[in-house]
Amino acid sequence: MRLSRFLKGATAAAAVVALSAGFAAGEAAAQIKIGSVLSITGPASFLGDPEDKTLRMYVDKINAAGGVNGEQLELVVYDSEGDANKARTLATRLIEDDGIVAMVGGSTTGTTMAMVPLFEEAEIPFISLAGGIVIVEPVKPFVFKTPHTDRMACEKIFEDLQARGLSKVGLISGTGGFGKSMRGQCIDVADDYGIEIVADETYGPRDTDMTPQLTNIRNAEGLQAVLNAGFGQGPAIVTKNFAQLGIEVPLYQSHGVASKSFIELAGAAAEGVRLPAAALLVADQLADDDPQKQVVVDYKTAFEAEWNQPVSTFGGHAYDGLMILVEAIERAGNADPVAIRDAIEQTSGFMGTAGEVNMSAEDHMGLDLTAFRMLEIQNGDWTIVE
Amino acid sequence: MPAWLMQPRTGGLLLLAAIMVLVYLAAPNNFYLDVAIQIGLNAIVVVGLNLLIGYAGQISLGHAGFFGLGAYASAVLPAHFGVPPLAAPVVGMLSVGLLAFLVARPILRLKGHYLAMATLGLGILVFMLLTNESQLTGGPDGMAVERLRIFGERISGKDWWYLITAAMLLLSVWLTLNLIDSPTGRALRALHDSQIAAQVAGVDVARFKVIAFVYSAMLASLAGSMSALYSGFVTPDKAGFIHSIELVIMVVLGGMGSTFGGILGAAVLTSLPQFLTVFAEYEHMILGAILMAVMIFLRRGILPSTLDLLARRRTG
Numbered sequence: 001m002r003l004s005r006f007l008k009g010a011t012a013a014a015a016v017v018a019l020s021a022g023f024a025a026g027e028a029a030a031q032i033k034i035g036s037v038l039s040i041t042g043p044a045s046f047l048g049d050p051e052d053k054t055l056r057m058y059v060d061k062i063n064a065a066g067g068v069n070g071e072q073l074e075l076v077v078y079d080s081e082g083d084a085n086k087a088r089t090l091a092t093r094l095i096e097d098d099g100i101v102a103m104v105g106g107s108t109t110g111t112t113m114a115m116v117p118l119f120e121e122a123e124i125p126f127i128s129l130a131g132g133i134v135i136v137e138p139v140k141p142f143v144f145k146t147p148h149t150d151r152m153a154c155e156k157i158f159e160d161l162q163a164r165g166l167s168k169v170g171l172i173s174g175t176g177g178f179g180k181s182m183r184g185q186c187i188d189v190a191d192d193y194g195i196e197i198v199a200d201e202t203y204g205p206r207d208t209d210m211t212p213q214l215t216n217i218r219n220a221e222g223l224q225a226v227l228n229a230g231f232g233q234g235p236a237i238v239t240k241n242f243a244q245l246g247i248e249v250p251l252y253q254s255h256g257v258a259s260k261s262f263i264e265l266a267g268a269a270a271e272g273v274r275l276p277a278a279a280l281l282v283a284d285q286l287a288d289d290d291p292q293k294q295v296v297v298d299y300k301t302a303f304e305a306e307w308n309q310p311v312s313t314f315g316g317h318a319y320d321g322l323m324i325l326v327e328a329i330e331r332a333g334n335a336d337p338v339a340i341r342d343a344i345e346q347t348s349g350f351m352g353t354a355g356e357v358n359m360s361a362e363d364h365m366g367l368d369l370t371a372f373r374m375l376e377i378q379n380g381d382w383t384i385v386e
Numbered sequence: 387m388p389a390w391l392m393q394p395r396t397g398g399l400l401l402l403a404a405i406m407v408l409v410y411l412a413a414p415n416n417f418y419l420d421v422a423i424q425i426g427l428n429a430i431v432v433v434g435l436n437l438l439i440g441y442a443g444q445i446s447l448g449h450a451g452f453f454g455l456g457a458y459a460s461a462v463l464p465a466h467f468g469v470p471p472l473a474a475p476v477v478g479m480l481s482v483g484l485l486a487f488l489v490a491r492p493i494l495r496l497k498g499h500y501l502a503m504a505t506l507g508l509g510i511l512v513f514m515l516l517t518n519e520s521q522l523t524g525g526p527d528g529m530a531v532e533r534l535r536i537f538g539e540r541i542s543g544k545d546w547w548y549l550i551t552a553a554m555l556l557l558s559v560w561l562t563l564n565l566i567d568s569p570t571g572r573a574l575r576a577l578h579d580s581q582i583a584a585q586v587a588g589v590d591v592a593r594f595k596v597i598a599f600v601y602s603a604m605l606a607s608l609a610g611s612m613s614a615l616y617s618g619f620v621t622p623d624k625a626g627f628i629h630s631i632e633l634v635i636m637v638v639l640g641g642m643g644s645t646f647g648g649i650l651g652a653a654v655l656t657s658l659p660q661f662l663t664v665f666a667e668y669e670h671m672i673l674g675a676i677l678m679a680v681m682i683f684l685r686r687g688i689l690p691s692t693l694d695l696l697a698r699r700r701t702g
Contacts, residue, residue, distance in 0.1 A: 078663060083628075084528060084621040085613075086659075089420060093660070096417035109527045110621045117530075117618040132527055175518070177526035184520075 031074040032067075032335045034059075034325065035094035036105035037115065038129075042082035047107040050303075050315030051129055052077055055104065057306050058322050068329050076100065080111050087111035088118065095122045101335045104321040106130050107314075109177070116143055125328075125341040127321040129314070132181060136364040142341055144364045146320040146354055147313075148278070148371055150182035150229075151189060153255045156276035156372040157227060158186075158193035160385070166224040166250070170199035170217035172210065172238060174230030178256050182229035198223055203234060210234075210241045218247050225249050231256030236265035243269035250274060255372070258313060263380055274385065276372040278313045280353045282382050295351050316353030324350055324357065395563045398646050399556065406552045419544040421657055423616060426551035427609045429652040430558050432636045433645055434605030437562055439634070440643030441571065442598035443578035444494060445502050447630050448509025452603040454516055454625020455482050456610025461531040461620045462522055471534045475611030479604050486603035490596040509630050516622040528621030531614045547616045554612065555649075558605055562645055565601070574598055578643070606633075639680060641687025650689050 036055055039048035059075040067073060076098050080087035087106070094100045095118060102125045106112035109132030116135070119126035119142050128135050128145040135145045161169065169190070173183035179202070190197055199220035201213035217226055226249060228238045235257045242251050251273050253262070258277035263270050279286060283296040299319050300311045327350065328343035329335055347366060350357040355371025374385040413419050431453060438444050459478025463469035469477060493504045516523050523529060565571050573594045576584035585591050614620045623629070632655065640651020658676065662669045684691035 083623050084619065085424075085617070085624060088617050088619070089424060089660070092420040093417045096415045096420070110623070113528060113530065114617065114619040114621065134527070180520060180525050181527065 031072050032069075032329065033074045033076065033098060033100045035091075035098060035100035035103045036075065036077045037080050037087050037090045037094065037103070037111065038077060038105050039082040039107035039111060040077075040079040042080075044082040044108050046312075047129070047314045048079070048082075050312045051105075051107060051318035053307050054303065054315040054318040055322055057302070058319060061302075062326060068326055069333065069335075071335070073326075077105075080107075082108060082111065084110045084114035088114045091115040091118050095119070095124060100124065101337050102325055102329075102340050103127065104129070104318065104325055109135065109181070112145075116140060119143060123341075124337045125325075125344055127325055127344070129317040129321055131178075133185065139362060139364050144324075144344055144359065146324065146352065146357075146365070147317045148255070148354060148367055149185070149365070150178070150254070151185040152367070152369060152372060153182065153276050154186035154189050155193070156369055156374060157252050157254075157274075158189065158195050159369065160252075160274065160276075160374050161195060161225055162193055164250070167194055168196050168198045168220075168222045168224040170201075170220050170223050170226045171197050172199075172201045172203065172213055172217060172226065172228050174205060174232070174234045175202050176205045176230065176232070178254075179230035179234070182254055182256075186227065186229065203230075203238075205232065205234065207234065208237060210238050211245065214238070214241050214245055214247065218245060223249055225252060227252045227254075229254050229256070233265065236262055239266040239273060240269045255313075258375075260310060263377060270377045270380075272376065272378070274374060274376045277375050277382075278316060278354050278371065279373055280311060280313050280316045282373060282375065282384055283311075285382070285384055291351060292353075292355065296353050299353055313353070320350075320352030320354050320357070323352060395560070395567065398563070399560060402559065402646070402649070403552075403556060406556075410548060410552075416544045419548050421660055423544065423547050423551050425653045425656045426548075426555045427613045427616070428633070428636060428656050429649040430551075430555050430609040430612075431602075431606045431633055432640070432648040432652045433555075433558050433562050434602030435633055436637050436640075436642065436645055436648040437565065437574070438598045438602040439637050440641075440648070441566065441574040441578055442595055443581075444595055444598065445498075445634070446505040446599070446602070447502050447627075447634065448505035448507070448512070449602065449606045449633050450627070450629035451509035451512035451625050452482050452486065452606035453610035453613075453629065453633075454512055454620075454622065455485070456607030457614035457620045457624050458516055458523055458610075459607070460611040460614040461529050464532045465529065466522060471532050471615065472536065475608060475615070478611050479607045482607035483600050483604045486600045487596065490599040491592065494592065494595040494599060506627070506630070509625065509627060513622055513625045513627070516625055523622070526622060528619055528623075531618050531620055533618060534615045551612065551616075554608065558608075559645060559649070566645070570594060570597060575643075635677070639677065639687060641690040644687060644690050647687050647689030651687065654688065 038051050039045060040052050055075060059073050063072050076094060078090040080090055104127045106115055106128040109130040112128040112130040112135055120140055123142060126143050131147050131150055133149040133151050135143060173179040187197060199217040201216055203210050203213055228235050235253050253273055253275040255277050258281050279292045280296045283300045286293040303311045303315060324344060324347055328340050332339040332343040345359050345361060347357055347359040355367050357366040359366035375382045376385050409422050435449055438446055456478045460474045463474040463477060464471045496504050517526050573589045576589055577591060577594055581591055636651040636655050637648050639655060641647025658673060662672055665672055680688060
């Protein structure tokens, strides 16, 4: 009896050993291993999910076309569930256990910042897909990012206000991470554009009525425009309440609502609302001689064909990150992490879905305000404001 | 085998130390050490929480709040108040201890669901505080933590932190076992079995509940501080509701009222998701199935139930 039990145990153990040996043997081919930690599930899944799909799709495409420098790419993706602590552990795993040469990932600013120290210490390049300005300011040698910052969204909006001769702005922002961060950045750069914040209201992530805050803003003296920083349901409710109150100044939303679902939620109230957004959103409307047209239309077509769901700017950030990395590995000629880092820093004239990227030792994002288009909602669709 | 070796305080500690050395020697690379450090940090919280749940019989769904306060103490105090990083965990621990002491009496008057609700509320309050005071805490995106320096030496390597975590875990286990073996421990156990009987026998019920609560809160704060210093970054997630639940699950899974069981629970629950990543999207399903199976077949927790089974087999 006892012997048979021992034998059973031994067989099971042997099977496990054999299985893991099999896995190890399968990995032997010459490959460039890149890693990614994304918030595929959890509260930030609207970021991580399209990023994950984009990375997988393009790594397959690149491999089918012969790989990079004749070597195949191997992509290892882990799901952080939006949890910074998990992201940190998974990043450790990518660096120490999987032995990646570079990373494209980090859906949120929180998870990115939790992983930054690891990549700095391991000297492995890390291209983040999160918005926060703290990621690249101050510049960290091995950390880059592809999306615009919320500071740039503020600047783009203020530029547009300046062009229209408006200067007194009422601010209403969500108390979530995005709204909070953007509010701070907008207040920070307001002075540079001669903008005066005449009202500053906030709302919680689950609030269903913003009429009181908007009434306060309406009563602010000399109000000339209203700016709403936030994403999700909040901005749609703000837009509706704004129309119900009959406030007669322009309403600006942030790039956080740059999706068709915002127009659907806000309905007729969305007419005339302006917001800064990446060109990807209006790919079909771009002029044919627009240098960005080709890349955004190609990405949009490929993504929608493969996954049968509308394209989002977040997946676009992952596309940009992966392509910047692939180009850098090609330029470096080998897959040494430090060589890749140097090559990424020399990226110039790269045309991505977020705009033209020109990196330097002082700028690890490389985008300028031309990356944003000012859009206005007309007849239930986006139009480009010239 | 000599009798003293079979005592949890000596034999158990020796076994734990031996396992720690083995893990260190067997870890193929730093990733495994990292997971081991995470286990150790969770285990420190669980050892304290187990005293509260398993011995004093009081549930807490807010211990991640204390963990978070400890973590932010090591982040905020050096960054904004010039407290040296080495002193910050101590300041954090004392403040958390004081906070726990102040809220313990009113909170621990409650029982069952009400106690769970009150501790839950406390944890969520801490979470909201850390999220909203963005000038101090960096808000929802978190903040960086200054690295620990001892005699000018930057403490950031995995080896160092493994050593520190192992030492602190051994120390907290030793303290806890001593506490359990003292009159306080016996009072706590009496409390767990029947509060009325304990009261009749002359146990100052309120006082001992407070002791267990404050002790476990301080251990959670210590672990939080260490985790912040180790990872170099803190976010409010660490103080979140999910983390509180995870900690309670570790206690229940490993074995309520068994200090080493709790450590085992921390080890299983921290490392299992790492091993299950190979199953990709099925990861959560398999994790759930394993937890359910353990709770159905090893009802008193992994360690106590397994020991029972072994004992029964030996006699039967």
